[in-house]
Amino acid sequence: MPSLNVPELEAELQYFNEHRAELMEQAAGKFALIKGDRLIGMFDSETSAIRNGYQELGNVPFLVKQVTEVDIPLTFTSFNLGV
């Protein structure tokens, strides 16, 4: 996965990708909350993971990511996005 354009979450993305297989075994479909190279917790919903991130870490960058075997990109079919 490219991470060049989100440098503030490079460590978190690296942790997630390195531990994806074991996270899949333990908690497939749940939402991982990661800060740096530390797994803060696993949650049933995206919103509860984000809430815990704000409450435990403060208003700082952190990664909430659903544990899936592969990442499925979001699709944009119009030309409005400048990426």
Add this chain to the structure above:
Amino acid sequence: MPDFEVSVSDLRASGPIVQAFVGPSREIIATFGVDSVAAPIAISALIDTGAASTVITPDTASLLRLRTVGVTRVHTPTTLDPVLCRQFHVNIYFSRDFAVEDILAIEAPLTAQPIQCLIGRDVLSRGVFTYSGVENLFRLTF
């Protein structure tokens, strides 16, 4: 149910653009307090059924002092490979007393039009969007 109807002279030319506000999410406000977070800012938002997710511009995210809470890859008609984008947690205010809350919006520049936000299918999944080309109006109901 909150109902927002917009009538324009030429809907085909302008597209379904709504004047709204975007601000930090309910979760951010609940955690840090309304006085500690940025106030919502006015935006022009295009309702885009071709957008899987709501989008805000980098300037908007910066003005709201939002911090990244996720990343996702996106496919667009102009990209060969998926592009990694930041995600921010926001509320979209359609009126003074109604907001669609806790939206995980992606950050991306928006081209060609004077808009700061795309309202994507994540927001639309919570309501009904009606587009009447012959009447030059559209309606959002939640």
